[in-house]
Amino acid sequence: MKDIILTGDRPTGRLHLGHYVGSLKRRIELQNKGGYDKFYIMIADSQALTDNFGNVQKVRDNVMEVILDYLAVGLDPQKVTFFIQSEVSELTEFTFYYMNLVTLSRLERNPTVKEELKQKDFNNSIPMGFLTYPVSQAADITAFNANIVPVGDDQLPMIEQTREIVRSFNNLYGETLIEPKAVLPDNENSYRLVGTDGKAKMSKSLNNCIYLSDEPEEIKQKVFSMYTDPDHIHVSDPGKVEGNTVFTYLDVFSRPEHFEKYLPEYKSLDELKVHYSRGGLGDMKIKKFLNEILQELITPIREKRKEFAKNPAAIMKILYDGTMEARKVAHKNLIKLKTSMGINYFN
Secondary structure, three states, rough: EEEEEEEEOOOOOOOOOOOOOOHHHHHHHHHHOOEEEEEEEEEOHHHHHHHHOOOOOHHHHHHHHHHHHHHHHHOOOOOOOOOHHHHHHHHHHHHHHHHHOOOHHHHHHHHHHHHHHHOOOOOOOOOOOHHHHHHHHHHHHHHOOOOOEOOOHHHHHHHHHHHHHHHHHHHHHOOOOOOOOOEEOOOHHHOEEEEEOOOOOOOOOOOOOEEEOOHHHHHHHHHOOOOOOOOOOOOOOOOOOOHHHHHHHHHOOOOHHHHHHHHOOOHHHHHHHHHHHHOOOOOOHHHHHHHHHHHHHHHHHHHHHHHHHHHHHHHHHHHHHHHHHHHHHHHHHHHHHHHHHHHOOOO
């Protein structure tokens, strides 16, 4: 069997650079490499509702924003099946059965869930839907027999939870489900791209993002306000590279040709770091360099996005066709699951 790939995003806002380096770039590489049987990309609106149930319109509006970002970065509906999670009702039934294989204490120990609960400050009013969304993710993955899931490292506990559910089900009912494996970005700094504030990973809710649709002046303003080394007050002062947000971004985004094009007095990033560390290199110079690199990356994405946005009916047709295809596959695999369990009463 060839590989089946599944991944996706919650439609709670436009996608940003953290999404790009954390998963989108790898998705494009996998898409263009080929060699897979199917490639599904899910817009996880049901999952987004677990902490936005009182603001459904926000989620609905951002479905279009997310698909526009997908198309703008180069994901191709001829090679990838895009679908909307809530329109594949079989996923809810998969989730319901899997809930019987997971304890409440196991969900509460999930590191990703614990971190997100802390961020969202639910206190004792945790929606059950939010707490159980690792089970929903397991349903999404197994409903399509996906064996490859491109993720950032913060999602590794989710993939492990899926693997546990698969093993538990197969132990009870025989070999039915496939254990998935996570595929991480190549660059370790890409696992959780730090936000522009340098305090946490880039996140829509923390307002520390550079979006793939940002205009040139927005990008410039965000780069120029980035956290660097607070002790690097004067140009002559030695500077710290570690923990310096600008250098973290340069580690991720800079390439040798950028130095030739925008900063020819340096041959490499290592040389730039050495100069900054010994002193004599100002923050503004490295910020200008990063700004040039990000403008070069984002400009074609932003312009393609604007072109796609001119034809919303065509975009919705892509989503409709992909969702109808996803429904058929999920339904077929749900019948297989229920047959293994022995609850296929009318077959």
